[in-house]
Amino acid sequence: MKKLILSVLMAFCTTMLLAQTVTVKGTVIGSEDGLPIIGAYVVEQGTQNVASTDIDGNYVITVPKLATLVVSSVGYHDRVIPVQGRQIINVSLAPETINLDEVMVVAYGTVKKGSYSGSATVVKQDAMKDAPVVSFESVLAGKAPGVQVASFSGQPGAQADISIRGFGSFNAGNAPLYVIDGVPATSGDWASGNMSTSAMSYLNPSDIESITVLKDAAAASLYGSRASNGVILITTKKGKSGKLTSTFKASAGFSYFAYDNYPLASDAQMEELHRQAWYNYGERNPSKWKSYGSLDNYTAEMVEKYYPARDYDKYIYRDWEDVLFRTGISQNYEYSVSGGGEKGKIYASVAYTDQQGVVSIDNLQRFSTTINGETNLNKFIKIGGNLQYSRQFQEGHQEGASTKDNPFFIWKVVLNPRWPYAYKEDGSLYLERWNSSYSTINPVASYNAQINDAKQNRLIIKGFVEAKFTDYLTAKTTLSTDWLYVHDRFGWLYGHPNYTAYSDQGGYMSDRHRNVNRTVSSTTLNFDKTWGDHHVAALAGWEAEEEKYHMTRIGKIDFSYAGATESIFGTNYEDGYAYSREEGLLSALGSLSYDYKAKYYLTGTFRRDGSSRLAPETRWGNFWSVSGSWRFSNEDFLEYEWLNDGKLRGSYGTSGTLPSDYFGYMSVYDFEQYGSAGASYPGNLANTDLTWEKNKNWNVAVDATIFDKYNFTVEYFEKKTTDLLLDAKVPSTTGFSTTLTNIGSMSNKGWEIAVNVDIIKDKDIDLSVGANWSTIKNKVLALSEEGEQQVNNRQIWKAGYCFYQYYTRDYLGVNKETGMPMYARGTFHEGGKPASEDVTLKNGTKIAKGETVPYDTYNYTPTTRSKANSMILDGKTALPKGYGGFNVDFRYKNLSFIMAWSYKYGNYMWDNATDDLCVDGYYWSHRNMLASEVDTWSPENPNGSIPIRIADNTEGGYYDSSRAIHKGDFLRLKNLTVSYTLPKTFTQKYSISNARVYVAGANLLTFSGLHVDPELPSDGYYNFGMPAMRTVTLGLEVSF
C-alpha cells in the first residue's frame, strides 16, 4: 500500500514538476584547483535561458524542475546536469588538458588535433604572456621543433630572423608567410635599413591567443605559392563567453648585455702588445729607427705616439661604457576587456610600451589597440570584425662596423682606455682622428648631430559574414585591409663628424615614406558532416589579394644652421622621388577530408594561384597535398592500458615561392640623370619564362601518449626545392651580367623530436618537463651551370654543399719558428693526376710535385696569407646540426614556475670582429685588442696561440680566413618566469577575480665558447649587430 501511495504521489509530483519551475543556485569550480570559475555559462538546454557565474563562481537560474543544465566555460569540458528538482547544484568542471579533441588553428579553419595529419606546432598564449619581449617571435625560440629563431639585432623593435625547416631559396627569401586571423599579412622590414624595424612588431604579444607554425605540405600548401618557407598563423584574442572581464597588466623591465661580449685586454696588456708590435717592426726595418738612436727608443716613441699615456692635465677621461650604455628600462601597460554571451562576443585592448634601449640613443614607444567582436544576427547569420591599430616610434643607431654611428662597434674596437673624452681646458669634446680611414672618434659628438628614427603606423580592419545554412554547411566571406605606413629618417646633420660625406658643404638628411596597402577578400564554403562512422569535411573557396606599395623619398643636403633637425633647412636637394608598385594574387582553393571511426584519416588539399609577378603564360600554378593518418590506438588489437593515444601520419605535397622581383618577367628601361637631362637604358635581361620556385615535401611522424604522462612526437621530413630562382650569369656580350632564371635546386631534411612528461599532476602540484630536438641537413643540388660556384660573404653556393658553406683561407696556426700565421695554400688538385706543385694532404701526407695526387684535395701546404687561396672548408657551415629547447613547468598551489631553455650546436659563425680585434698589428694605431690576443707568439713564448705582433703587418690577421670562423654551440636560459596568483579568498574581498604578480627573466644564463653573444642571424655572419640583452621584468596582472 505504501508502495502504491508512493507511486501515486510520485506520479502526481512529476506532473506537478513538469509545470513547476525552480530557482537553482550553485557554484561552479574548476576540478583542478577547486577555485571558482568566473563567467561560466549555465544554460537551460534547448532554450535561450542562460545565466553566468559571478566572481565567486555563483550562479542563479530559474528553470523547470525537470530541465537539464549545460554548464560550460572556455578551457573546460562542458557538463550536462539534469536538475531533477534540486535547488542547489554545485558543479565541478574538468579542464581541457592536452587533449585529443583540442581545437587547433590551421590553414583556413580549425581542426581537432587528433584528426590532423599535417605537421604543425601550436604555441599558446601561456608561453608568451609574461615573456619580456617587444616582438612575439622570440618566444618561438626553443619551443617549436623545426623552427629557428634568431635576431638581426638586439635593438628594440628589430626584426626576427625566422626559418622553418631550413632554407629553400637563394633569391626569393626564406621568411615564412605570416597570416593573422586568417588573412595573409604584410611582414618584414619596411624601414630604410639604417636600423631594423619589423612590421610585425605592431602586435602586442598579449593580444595573441596562439601561434601555429605550419611546417609540411599538408599543413601549408593551402597557401600555395607562398607556402614554401612555412606559414606562421597568428590568432589574436577574441571575446570569451561569460561575464565581462577586464584585465589590467603592468610591467617594468631592466636590461643589459646578456653576454660578456668581446672581453678586451687590459690597458697594461694593450700597451705591452703595442710595444711588441713596434719592436718587431723596428727589428725588421732598421732604417726606420736609425734616427732614434736605438730600437728601444724608437719603440718607446712609437708606443707613445699610437697609444699615448693618459694626460690628466690636458684631457678628461671617462669610462666609455658608461658614456655609451645604460641599463635599459622598459615599461608596459595594457588594459583589456573581454566578454560575451549568446548574442555575441567582444574583446578590446589598449597597450603602451616604452623601451629605453641599452644604447643611450635607442628608444621605442608603441601604442597599440585592438577591438574585435562578433554577433549572431539570427540563427543563421553571424557578422563580426576587428580593428587593430598601432603606432610605434623607434630611435636607434646604425649597425655594422662603422666607426661613425655604431656605439657597440666604437666601444669594442675604437675607444681604448686612453682615448680622451674631452679637453680639460674648456670641456669641449675631444674630436681627433687616428688615421686617414677614420672620421673623428667621439660618438657623443656623433649622437648629437645624428637622426635615425622610424615611425610605424599600422591599421588592420577586417569584417566578415558567416552564414550557417545547415548544421553541416557554412559559408564565410571576409574582407580585410592592412595598411602599413613607415616614415623613417636618417641624417648626419651639420656638425656630425661625418657631415660632409654626402655633400661637400654640410649635412645630409633623408626622409622616406612608405605605404603598403594590402587588401584581401576571401570566401569559403565549409562542409562538415558525420554519418555513423564516416566523417567528411570539405572546404572550397577563393581569395583575391592586392598589395599596393608607394614610396616617397626626399634627401636634402647643405644645412645652413647647426640645430636643424628637419630637411626644410637643407639648401639643396640630394634626391627626391616617388614611385609605386602593385601586385595581385588570385586563388581558388579547396580541401577534402574523410575519416572512418576516428581511426583512419585522409585529407587532400588543392590551391590554384595566379600571380601578377609572372608572365600571363606562366602565372597560374597548382599546389596540392595529400596526407593521411592512422590512429592505431583506436584499433581493438592494440588496446593496451598504457597506450592512451597513438597515431601514425604522413604527408606529401607541393608548395611554391614567388620571385621577389615584382616585374622580373618584363623587359624594362631604367631611368637616371645625365647632366641636367634624363637618361634611360634597358634595365634588365627579361626572362618571360619566369615561374615559381617549387617545393616537394614529404613528412612522416608518430604521435603518442603513453602511461598517461608521456607525450611524444617523432617526425622526419624531406623537402626538395626545384626551379630555384638564381641570377644566372650570362656572358657580358649580352650587355648584362645576370638574368633571373628558375634553375637551381636544393634539399632540406631533418628529424624533429619532442617529448613532454607530466611528472606530477595533482590538485595542488603540477610538474611537467619537455624537451625538443631538431636536426637539419641542407644541400645545394644544382646551380645554373655545372660546376658553378657563387661566393657571397665568405660563403659559397656550390652543388653538393650546404647553403651556408664557408669558403675562405684555411688558417693553420702559428709557425713555431717565426711566429707568423700560416695558411693552407688552398689550391685544388684533382685526384689521379700528377701534382703541379708540392702538395700536402689534409692528413699531413706530402706529395712531391709530379707525383700522383691520390684523390681530389686542396693543398694544405702552409704558406703566407698572400699566397693562400680560399677553399671550401669541409663541414664548416653556419647551419646547426641540431637545435631545440627544454622547458620545465611547475606549479604549486598559487605559485608557478616556468623555465625555457634553447640550444643550438654544430654551427659555425663568421665573426667579422676578427678583422678589427685580432689583426696581429696590421692596425697599429690606438685600436683595442681582444683579451685572447695576449697569448702572442714571441721567442720567449714559442707556444703562443696568437701570431707575432708586428706593426703594419700585412701578412697578419686582417684578411679573411678561417680565423674568423668559430663554433657557435650554445645553451641559453631564454626565459624564467615565477608568478604568484594571490589567493581568491583574499582578492575577492576587493572584487578582484584574479590577481597575479610575476618576475620574468630573459637570457639569464648563456653557455657558449664564443667571444660574442651566440644568438646570431641564421647565415652566421656577424658584424657588430647589437647583441642580445638580459632582461628582468616585474609585472602585475589584475582582472575584474
Added chain:
Amino acid sequence: MKRFIYNTAVALGVLLGASSCDGFLDRIPTDSVVSESAMATLADAEVVANGLYTDLKYYTMYGSYIPYMGDMRGDNLYPTNASGTGRTIYTLEYEPVQSTYFGMWQNYYTTIMRANTLIANIETIPVMSSADQEKKDDILGQALAIRALCHWDIARLYGYPYMKDNGASLGAVVLTEVVAPSESKLPRNTVAETYAQVEKDLTLALTKLSKSKNDGHFNYWAARMLQAKVALYKGDWQTAYTAASEVVESSPYRMVPNSEYLAYWGKQCDDESVLEFLVTNTGDIDSDGGFYTMYHNMWFEDKAAGADIIPSKAWKDLFANTPNDVRAQMIAYDDPVTGAIKSGEYWLKKFIGNKDLGYTFRRNNPRIFRITDAYLMAAEAALELAGKQDIANEYLNAVVKRADPTAADVVATLDRIQIERQKEFIGEGHRFFDVLRRGGKIVKDASLDDRDFAGNTRQEIDWNDHRVVLPISHNEIMLYPELEQNPGY
C-alpha cells in the same frame, strides 16, 4: 533566408566575375618603363641617347679606372697606399681572380648593348620635319660613335698595341647588334678586325652627327678626334693628320689661354673641351666623379688623409727648368706649417671640381677629348708625313707656349711631342698608351720617389710584356671557354 542566399549568391558572382578576369593580375611598374614603350618618340630617343653616357662617366670607367690605366700603369702617377687597387694597377700585378677594374670589360658591353639597342630601334621613330630628321641622325651618330669608342677602348686595354703586330692579337668581341643569352657565347675578334669596325662606325657616324656643340655628347668634332686617335694608334698618319688638323682648324673649340688654364679644370664644357662626360651631384659621390678626390690631399676634409694618388718624381722633374709652366703650378705641396699631418708631400691639384655647378674638388667631369690633344695628334701625324715639319712645329709650339708663354720655340720631334703629351695629360689616362702604341718602354722607379709606397718597384715595360694587356675576368671565361684569355694569364 532564401532572399539572403540569393543576395549572397549574386554578390559572390559579382565579386568572382569582377576579379577572375586577368586584368587583376596585369600590373606594370611605375619606377621603370616597359621596353616596348620606352623609345616611341624622338624625345624618348634623346633620353635613351643620354643613357649611352651614364655608365661611362662613373669611377669604374672614365671617372677613374681608365685614367688609372693610362697614368698609373705609366710613370706619371703612383699610389700612396701599400695595398689595394691602386697598387695592383701601378705594379701591373693583376690579381688572378676578379678585381673591381675587371668589370670594365662588362661595362663596355653594357654600353655597347645600349648603343646597339638604340641603333636597332631608332629607324622606326617617325619624323615630322627636316629638323627632326637631323636630330634623329645625330642620335644615331652618337650611338655609332659610342659603340666605336667602346670597341676601340676594349682593343687597346685587352689587345696588344696595333703597331706591334698589325692588329694580329685578340681584341674585342665585335658586336653590332643586341645578342640574346643563347647567342652570346661569341669568340673575340682580332685587334685589326676591331679597328676595322671602329673605323666603319666612325665613318658612318661622321655623316650623321651634328657639327654644333652638344655638351656632354658626341658631335662631329668629338667623333673626328676619336677617328684621329684610332688612326694614330694604328699608324694611319694621313687619316690622323686630316682628322686632327680639321678639328684644330675648323671646330668651334679653342685652347683656353694660359691665364684661364687652371680655372678651366673647374668649368663645365668650356671651349677647350671637345668631349666631357657630365657628373651631377645626385649620384653617389664615390661613383659619380668622386674618385678625383684621390688626387686631392683632403679626403673628406681630413687633414690626416693625404692624397691617395700623387705625381711621380719623374713627372715633377719635367718642369725642373720651366718653373713658369702653368702645369707646374698644379703641383701642390703641403707645407708643414699649414698643419696637414701628412705634410711635406706633393700632390696634384689639377682636378679642382666642377665649379660651374658649385661642386668642390670631389666632382669633376672626366675629360675625354680636349682640343689640345688634336694639336698634339696633328703634330705627331704631321711629323710622320713628308714635308710637314713646319706644321708639326706650329702645332707643338701652340701647346708649349700656351702652357708657358715665356718658353722658347721648340723643334718638333717625336720625343718632344711625347714629353709635351706627358706634361699635358697627367690624370687623363694617356701616358701608358702613348708610350706603348709606338713600341716605347715605360721605365718607372718608385724608389726614386719621395715615398715608396709601392715597395721598391723598378719596372721596365714594353709591348712584349704580357701584362701590357689586361686579363679577361676569370668569371667571364668560366661562362664560356670560347672567349680566349690573353696569353700569360
